[in-house]
Amino acid sequence: MTHYHHQSSSDKKAYLEGKERREALPPEAVLDLVTFGDSGRVLDLGAGTGYLTLPAAERTEGRVYALDRDREMLELIEARAAQDSLTNIQTIEGEMNQLPFAEASVEVVLASLVLHEAPSLAPVLEEVQRVLVPGGSLVIVELENNSSHAHNAPRVSPEQMEEAVSRVGLHVTGHSFPASGFYTTTAIKNQIDY
Template identity: 35%
Template sequence: MAGSRFNPNDADKLISTERKELIPSNKVIEMLDLSKNDTVADLGAGNGYFTIPIAKGMKKPVYAVDIESKMLGMLKEKAVEEQIDNINYVVSDLENIQLDKGLVNKALIAFVIHEVPNLDKALCEIKRILKPEGQLLLLEWEAVETEIGPPFHEKIPSEKMGELLRENGFDIEVTHLNSAIYVITAKAV
C-alpha cells in the first residue's frame, strides 16, 4: 500500500498558492474543532502548513511529527520567524510514533497515510497516542485521476480508508473537501 515518500526538496509545493486554494488551512483547522487547551499532534507535519496556524492559537504544546528531519528544520525556521515557541519537534515514522500513550486529544494527519508501509500498525499507534475519546482528522487524496497528489495507484479510496479505521477501533465520518480530497473525522472508541 505504501507509496513513495515525499521529497523534502519539493517542500515549496506544500505552501504554493494553488495548494492554499485547494486545501485552505483555516477550513481544515476548523474541522479539528480545537479549544486553546487541546493537546495536538500534527502527524506528517512537513514544513508546517497546518502546524504553524494550529500552534498560534494554542496554550499547550503542539507536537510536529515527521520522518524527515529536514522538513522539521524548515518548520522550525518558520516558527522562529513567526515567534512561535510552543511546537515540539519529533522525528518519527508513524508506525512507531515517538510520543507517549494518551498524550494528545486531537491529531491531524494530512496527505501522508498513503506513504505508510503498514497502515494497521500506524492506525494502532495513532490510537495509542490519543486520549480516550480523542479525535483524528485524516485528509487524503481520493482515488481519482488528478494532476496533483501522488500517482493514482498510490491513492487510497475513502471507502477503504474508512473500513481500515473502523477495523482499528475508530468511529468515523467521511466528507469531501472537494472532488480530489476526502476528510475523515475519526474518534477513538
C-alpha cells in the same frame, strides 16, 4: 513521511506550499473540522513544511508536535515558528508507525496527505489510537482514487480509510470532499466505558 522520497527537498517544499494546494484546501478548513482545547496536545503526522502545524499552534496554547522523518522539513518548521513567535511547537524526527508518545497523551492527531505513505495503514492507525486520549480526535486528509493531481502518490479510497480506521477501534464521525481530488475523514476515540 511525505511521498516525495525521490524528489529534492525543494521540489517537495514547492508542492507542499503550492498556491494550488493552499487555494484548494486551506489549512483553516482542515483545522475547522476539529475542536482545539486551550491546553490540548496536537500531533501533526508527517508535518512537512508545517502547513497544518503552524496554524494549529495559533489555535491552542497547548503543545503542537510536528512529526516527520525529514530533518530538513522540521528545521523549516522551527525557523517559521521562531519567525512567527510560536513557542508551543515541538519538532520530532520519527516514523508514524512508532510514535514516541505515551498511551492516551494527545487530544488531536492531524494526518494530512501522509497515510497513503504507510506500507500498511493498520500499524499507523493502531499507534494513533494508542496515543489519543479517550474522546480525542483524528482528522485525515487524503487524495481521492480518481484524482487527476500530477503526482504519483498511491491512493487510499474513503471507503478503505473508513474501514481501516474503524478496524482499530476509532469511531468515524464524518467524511467530506472539500475540494476536487481531496477527501477528509474524521474520527474519535471512544470514551472508556466503566
